[in-house]
Amino acid sequence: MHAWPASEVPALPGQGRDLRIHDTATDGPVTLDPGPVARIYVCGITPYDATHMGHAATYNAFDLVQRVWLDTKRQVHYVQNVTDVDDPLLERATRDGVDWADLAVQETTLFREDMTALRMLPPQHYIGAVEAIPGIVPLVERLRELGAAYDLDGDIYFSVDADPHFGQVSNLDAAAMRALSAERGGDPDRPGKKNPLDPMLWLAAREGEPSWDGGTLGRGRPGWHIECVAIALDHLGMTFDVQGGGSDLAFPHHEMGASHAQVLTGEFPMAKAYVHAGMVGLDGEKMSKSKGNLVFVSALRRDGVDPAAIRLALHSHHYRSDWEWTDQVLQDAVDRLGRWRAAVSRPDGPSADALVDEVREALANDLDAPAALAAVDRWAARQEAEGGTDIGAPGVVSRTVDALLGVAL
Numbered sequence: 001m002h003a004w005p006a007s008e009v010p011a012l013p014g015q016g017r018d019l020r021i022h023d024t025a026t027d028g029p030v031t032l033d034p035g036p037v038a039r040i041y042v043c044g045i046t047p048y049d050a051t052h053m054g055h056a057a058t059y060n061a062f063d064l065v066q067r068v069w070l071d072t073k074r075q076v077h078y079v080q081n082v083t084d085v086d087d088p089l090l091e092r093a094t095r096d097g098v099d100w101a102d103l104a105v106q107e108t109t110l111f112r113e114d115m116t117a118l119r120m121l122p123p124q125h126y127i128g129a130v131e132a133i134p135g136i137v138p139l140v141e142r143l144r145e146l147g148a149a150y151d152l153d154g155d156i157y158f159s160v161d162a163d164p165h166f167g168q169v170s171n172l173d174a175a176a177m178r179a180l181s182a183e184r185g186g187d188p189d190r191p192g193k194k195n196p197l198d199p200m201l202w203l204a205a206r207e208g209e210p211s212w213d214g215g216t217l218g219r220g221r222p223g224w225h226i227e228c229v230a231i232a233l234d235h236l237g238m239t240f241d242v243q244g245g246g247s248d249l250a251f252p253h254h255e256m257g258a259s260h261a262q263v264l265t266g267e268f269p270m271a272k273a274y275v276h277a278g279m280v281g282l283d284g285e286k287m288s289k290s291k292g293n294l295v296f297v298s299a300l301r302r303d304g305v306d307p308a309a310i311r312l313a314l315h316s317h318h319y320r321s322d323w324e325w326t327d328q329v330l331q332d333a334v335d336r337l338g339r340w341r342a343a344v345s346r347p348d349g350p351s352a353d354a355l356v357d358e359v360r361e362a363l364a365n366d367l368d369a370p371a372a373l374a375a376v377d378r379w380a381a382r383q384e385a386e387g388g389t390d391i392g393a394p395g396v397v398s399r400t401v402d403a404l405l406g407v408a409l
């Protein structure tokens with residue numbers, strides 16, 4: 001699949017900082033030391049509805065990861081998937097009487113437009129589950145050869161007990177894993193499974209559902225976790241720097257994916273850091289397509305909201321916190337954007353040397369975007385109160401905000 005166009009990232013004076021980020025697996029900060037090419041996999045959308053503020057907040061966090069790395073003069077190799085066949089997509093298509101493939105294309109198109117408007121940097125490889133099937137089948141066959149997969153009435157399951165490191169991404173106890181498995185696409189109560197947590201690798205063809213030739217696996221379609229593993233291993237290989245997504249993906253999705261990859265390759269770990277963004281809610285509940293309590297990026301854009309203000313609203317909460325989207329959050333961002341634009345519209349102002357360092361330091365410190373906003377707020381307030389004589393300082397501020405926060409002033 002094609003991704004979306006990249007906005008330019010201005011180079012900044014001085015030296016960028018190495019990223020320290022919270023890793024779910026070790027439940028602590030890690031200082032990443034990627035080579036000249038940093039490697040990141042971020043789980044993409046299941047395209048059955050438009051991009052809501054929760055999705056946007058999660059992609060915003062990983063956009064910041066890229067911007068911090070780019071500022072250290074590294075290249076970034078970024079891979080993202082699109083889960084363009086899965087139960088929720090098929091269920092929504094049936095409910096609405098539309099073709100599942102058309103629905104996926106339509107919502108993926110809208111997602112690209114939203115990402116472009118928000119100036120999120122695109123992945124170099126944007127890969128759909130359907131197009132990944134030829135790479136998924138041999139991996140499932142290999143897991144079967146290794147004794148790490150088994151058949152159950154034609155469906156094929158992964159044996160979590162095949163991975164000695166199983167459980168080390170999310171660090172949950174058995175009861176919590178079982179409850180989350182039932183909640184998030186697993187089937188712990190299906191009779192005949194070796195371990196209730198075992199996830200599906202290949203789902204045998206069902207009447208009325210799309211299916212593909214799976215070679216020795218028979219006709220069917222891929223499970224969710226093996227999809228991301230196949231795409232990540234194909235384009236990034238093992239031991240890449242960051243696997244990212246919202247906190248609802250830590251278990252089972254990232255836990256299972258890590259186990260698949262570790263059993264397939266005999267290497268550990270799949271990713272050096274598992275990074276998870278908090279959940280954005282509305283009216284006291286997690287914003288989710290299944291609950292329908294949504295604020296869409298595209299709807300705000302249609303209402304004439306400046307995407308730069310949406311971006312500033314996303315930055316106003318730390319990526320790891322759970323927070324609520326409210327009209328006030330957006331209004332505060334609109335006001336801040338106005339103040340910043342006024343401040344950089346003059347030819348001179350207070351020195352911006354310290355500001356570049358402050359924004360760099362804030363983001364390198366576990367992506368502390370609220371602290372970065374506070375630093376720019378301070379400069380803008382000084383500009384408004386007393387101005388300054390540093391010719392070009394407003395330009396430096398604009399470029400800093402553009403390069404590190406993805407906001408065009």
Ligand code: 5CA
Binds near residue numbers: 045081279280
């Ligand atoms: N296709 C899979 C990943 S392979 C999937 O989870 N798709 S999704 O469309 O449901 O979610 C896309 C991304 O948005 C995931 O990283 C998910 O964790 C994140 N996300 C979903 N809802 C929220 C929310 N309310 N707040 C923050 N992030 C969210």
Ligand code: ZN
Binds near residue numbers: 042043044081253
């Ligand atoms: Zn994924």
